[in-house]
Amino acid sequence: MKNFMIKNCYIAVLCCLIICLLMEEARANYKEAQTAFRGRDYTKSAPLFFQAYAYPKDKAMRIKSEWGLAQSLQKMGFMYSASKFYSVIVRRGPKASNPYFRKALEELGRINNTASLGQSHVVQLFKTQVDPARIPGPARGFYFYYKGIEFFRNKKYAKAQDYFQRVPPSSNYHLKAMFHKGVIANLAGRHSRAISYFERVRTLSREGAEGDWLREQANLNIARVHYETRRYREAIRYYAEINRESENWLDAIFEAAWAFFLMQNHNSTLGNIHTLQSPFFENRFFPESYILQAITFLRLCRYDEVKKSLVKFKDRYRPVLKDVKSFLAATKNNPKLLFQTVYDYRAGSLNKYRSAWAILDALSRTDSYLEAGRTIRFADSELARLSRAPRKWRASGLLDELETFLRKKKIASRSGVGKRLFDYGKTYYTYLNELSDQTKLINAEMLLGKVDALRSKLKLDNEGAKKSYNFIGGMKPLNVGQDLEYWPFEGEYWEDELGGYVYNIDDKCGGAKKK
Amino acid sequence: MNKFTSFKSIMNFIFCIDTVKSHLCSRQSLWLVEKICLPQRLTVNWERWRLVCLIMLFLLPDFFSEKIAVGARFDDYEIRVIRPRYFSKRKKFELGLSGSVVTNQTFIYTYLGSLNVTYHFTEQFALELAGAYGFSIDKDDKRILDDDFSIKTQIIRTQYLMEGSVLYTPIYGKYQLASGRLIYFDTFFALGAGISGVDYNYEQCLPPEDQANPDSTDEIPAPQVYQYPTITFGVGQKYFINKRDGIKWEVRDHYFTYDRQDGGCPGEPSEKNPQHNMTLQVGYSRFF
Numbered sequence: 001m002k003n004f005m006i007k008n009c010y011i012a013v014l015c016c017l018i019i020c021l022l023m024e025e026a027r028a029n030y031k032e033a034q035t036a037f038r039g040r041d042y043t044k045s046a047p048l049f050f051q052a053y054a055y056p057k058d059k060a061m062r063i064k065s066e067w068g069l070a071q072s073l074q075k076m077g078f079m080y081s082a083s084k085f086y087s088v089i090v091r092r093g094p095k096a097s098n099p100y101f102r103k104a105l106e107e108l109g110r111i112n113n114t115a116s117l118g119q120s121h122v123v124q125l126f127k128t129q130v131d132p133a134r135i136p137g138p139a140r141g142f143y144f145y146y147k148g149i150e151f152f153r154n155k156k157y158a159k160a161q162d163y164f165q166r167v168p169p170s171s172n173y174h175l176k177a178m179f180h181k182g183v184i185a186n187l188a189g190r191h192s193r194a195i196s197y198f199e200r201v202r203t204l205s206r207e208g209a210e211g212d213w214l215r216e217q218a219n220l221n222i223a224r225v226h227y228e229t230r231r232y233r234e235a236i237r238y239y240a241e242i243n244r245e246s247e248n249w250l251d252a253i254f255e256a257a258w259a260f261f262l263m264q265n266h267n268s269t270l271g272n273i274h275t276l277q278s279p280f281f282e283n284r285f286f287p288e289s290y291i292l293q294a295i296t297f298l299r300l301c302r303y304d305e306v307k308k309s310l311v312k313f314k315d316r317y318r319p320v321l322k323d324v325k326s327f328l329a330a331t332k333n334n335p336k337l338l339f340q341t342v343y344d345y346r347a348g349s350l351n352k353y354r355s356a357w358a359i360l361d362a363l364s365r366t367d368s369y370l371e372a373g374r375t376i377r378f379a380d381s382e383l384a385r386l387s388r389a390p391r392k393w394r395a396s397g398l399l400d401e402l403e404t405f406l407r408k409k410k411i412a413s414r415s416g417v418g419k420r421l422f423d424y425g426k427t428y429y430t431y432l433n434e435l436s437d438q439t440k441l442i443n444a445e446m447l448l449g450k451v452d453a454l455r456s457k458l459k460l461d462n463e464g465a466k467k468s469y470n471f472i473g474g475m476k477p478l479n480v481g482q483d484l485e486y487w488p489f490e491g492e493y494w495e496d497e498l499g500g501y502v503y504n505i506d507d508k509c510g511g512a513k514k515k
Numbered sequence: 516m517n518k519f520t521s522f523k524s525i526m527n528f529i530f531c532i533d534t535v536k537s538h539l540c541s542r543q544s545l546w547l548v549e550k551i552c553l554p555q556r557l558t559v560n561w562e563r564w565r566l567v568c569l570i571m572l573f574l575l576p577d578f579f580s581e582k583i584a585v586g587a588r589f590d591d592y593e594i595r596v597i598r599p600r601y602f603s604k605r606k607k608f609e610l611g612l613s614g615s616v617v618t619n620q621t622f623i624y625t626y627l628g629s630l631n632v633t634y635h636f637t638e639q640f641a642l643e644l645a646g647a648y649g650f651s652i653d654k655d656d657k658r659i660l661d662d663d664f665s666i667k668t669q670i671i672r673t674q675y676l677m678e679g680s681v682l683y684t685p686i687y688g689k690y691q692l693a694s695g696r697l698i699y700f701d702t703f704f705a706l707g708a709g710i711s712g713v714d715y716n717y718e719q720c721l722p723p724e725d726q727a728n729p730d731s732t733d734e735i736p737a738p739q740v741y742q743y744p745t746i747t748f749g750v751g752q753k754y755f756i757n758k759r760d761g762i763k764w765e766v767r768d769h770y771f772t773y774d775r776q777d778g779g780c781p782g783e784p785s786e787k788n789p790q791h792n793m794t795l796q797v798g799y800s801r802f803f
Binding site (some may be wrong): 233270271273472475476482483484485486487488489490494495496497500501502503504505 | 589590592593594595596597598599600601603605640687689693695697
């Protein structure tokens with residue numbers, strides 16, 4: 001018994017000695033790290049801070065080392081790696097024992113401006129309840145905007161509006177918040193207010209990638225509000241503002257085709273559809289364009305063309321349905337595989353699901369996929385830089401810690417987006433099935449001679465037709481004194497002509513011929 | 516689509532008349548040639564008819580313009596592109612610099628540098644004022660004639676040109692390069708009048724002591740420049756590299772009559788002769 005007690009005492013003393021040694025080492029590391037940080041030698045300070053953080057003398061030292069480590073990493077341009085430690089600080093919330101909360105929040109806001117952290121990352125960050133009064137000035141925009149986004153995604157628009165309202169005008173998030181306020185106003189049926197928000201976004205957006213994106217989204221949304229309120233001419237004016245090089249250009253063309261249809265400007269509708277169905281956009285997903293084409297021809301009593309459009313739809317999309325079904329079945333429980341398939345399609349290395357490429361293309365253009373792509377790119381670039389880090393980083397354990405974090409971030413990003421893409425894929429599949437049913441309906445009603453019944457289902461703008469708005473090709477209005485150029489279409493598509501087509505055919509419904 | 520080079524023109528018939536089977540002629544151009552310049556009923560001798568067509572082009576611009584306007588809108592086509600004109604010249608000044616060479620001279624090369632100012636009243640019609648000044652270099656043929664055969668020739672050395680022309684642009688077209696870049700062009704015709712300055716140096720004349728008649732006292736005239744009223748007509752194209760600048764080429768015939776006596780040696784009889792100076796001109800234009 002006595003021997004046992006002596007043995008335990010030895011062990012305890014040994015442990016104390018080891019702890020004391022580690023604490024001493026941590027203190028020494030922390031001091032050395034501080035010196036290196038002050039001397040701007042961040043390559044040296046980062047592993048030292050990490051050692052002091054992993055084996056701290058006390059809690060205070062751990063907190064200080066954590067901050068020092070995040071700062072060192074940020075100064076070296078390892079934004080994602082730094083965000084790991086800043087996020088830990090922010091998630092602890094504003095407490096007396098967490099003195100770096102405010103600063104960490106500000107830094108995360110800055111990082112998010114340069115290397116997007118990803119919406120889900122930021123929303124997760126703000127799960128902790130925080131008194132808004134304790135949010136520091138420079139981080140208020142960042143915080144309130146993402147809190148607004150969280151509520152917006154959960155369709156709690158009043159709460160979201162409240163948060164967006166609090167984003168300060170000086171913040172980088174101000175225009176994005178204003179844009180969302182426009183969307184909320186429109187959802188609430190306050191169309192004029194929505195347009196006024198979008199107009200302000202349009203006017204105040206600065207030059208640059210983000211400004212251009214915001215301006216374009218504002219244009220698109222103004223057009224949609226006008227469309228919704230049956231001001232088709234104004235809608236087309238804003239659709240025409242979307243740049244040809246934009247991702248949204250074909251959407252604008254398609255939506256404008258509907259606007260033209262509702263204005264009974266059928267030649268322009270068909271012209272826009274002609275662009276959408278050109279071989280340049282073989283893999284773009286606009287199945288509804290065939291339906292719109294069919295009903296436009298129906299409206300013009302051109303029954304042979306109606307049949308042709310429906311046949312074209314069937315020929316093009318029946319194989320798509322089959323391939324999409326098998327693609328969704330194969331990736332149902334494997335979101336990473338789904339992401340990888342879309343990624344391979346985008347990279348041009350996919351050899352499967354040939355008929356479903358239009359849908360894969362649509363998936364690869366979703367905001368979620370693009371955001372995940374950015375996250376993965378940033379993570380990969382940091383991983384590549386970390387692989388060249390000094391040996392001390394590996395020895396200290398810092399490198400393993402960061403690599404594990406970045407790899408997990410990539411995996412999480414792939415899985416999260418894979419799940420969302422699966423939902424989108426299912427929606428597209430359902431949509432395509434519905435359109436397929438509509439073609440049967442159009443066919444049946446045409447055969448039964450119920451064209452008038454079908455037409456009455458469409459809310460055509462008779463007033464609009466009477467006003468006879470004049471458009472030249474595409475979405476361009478005819479202006480007085482304008483010099484025009486004409487090009488015939490003879491079966492050969494020219495890239496520069498896309499978006500400028502207009503049909504030149506008559507109404508065959510009897511009575512006076514009109515174009 | 517992935518064309519190496521594509522070409523699309525509206526009424527590019529002048530270009531195509533000479534190269535009807537050329538790969539550069541699009542179907543549109545041929546369609547126009549067939550419909551307007553080469554109607555189907557003309558089964559033979561279409562060479563003559565195309566000339567008639569060209570003459571009509573010059574003599575009946577209003578009539579032709581109407582035909583063009585109707586044809587160029589492609590009303591018979593089910594699908595067409597209508598859009599604001601890429602490059603509008605209407606009510607714009609054009610300032611151009613170019614270099615030209617007289618291509619049809621046997622014994623000399625004549626190079627001219629020219630400056631032109633053009634005002635475009637409409638897309639089709641413009642008024643151009645141009646001035647050119649240059650110099651001549653003797654060809655080897657002239658030297659061989661002199662050295663080997665003692666033949667001295669009277670040379671028409673064009674020193675300057677001053678002309679005013681009406682430009683008519685009935686044709687516009689576009690090229691698509693392999694890179695996807697589009698280049699628009701205009702094809703125009705010019706008809707005008709002006710003055711040609713011809714420099715005579717009388718080097719073909721012999722001094723009194725070498726003349727056949729030793730009693731002759733006829734001195735070699737001092738070099739001088741004669742001015743002749745000139746009629747000019749031509750055809751050319753302008754390629755628009757952007758919305759302000761263009762590159763142009765043009766072939767022109769400058770026609771005038773001169774008296775052989777003007778540039779002849781003393782005692783040369785008076786004789787009116789026609790002269791065609793065919794110039795090939797390449798230059799740069801800027802629109803204001």
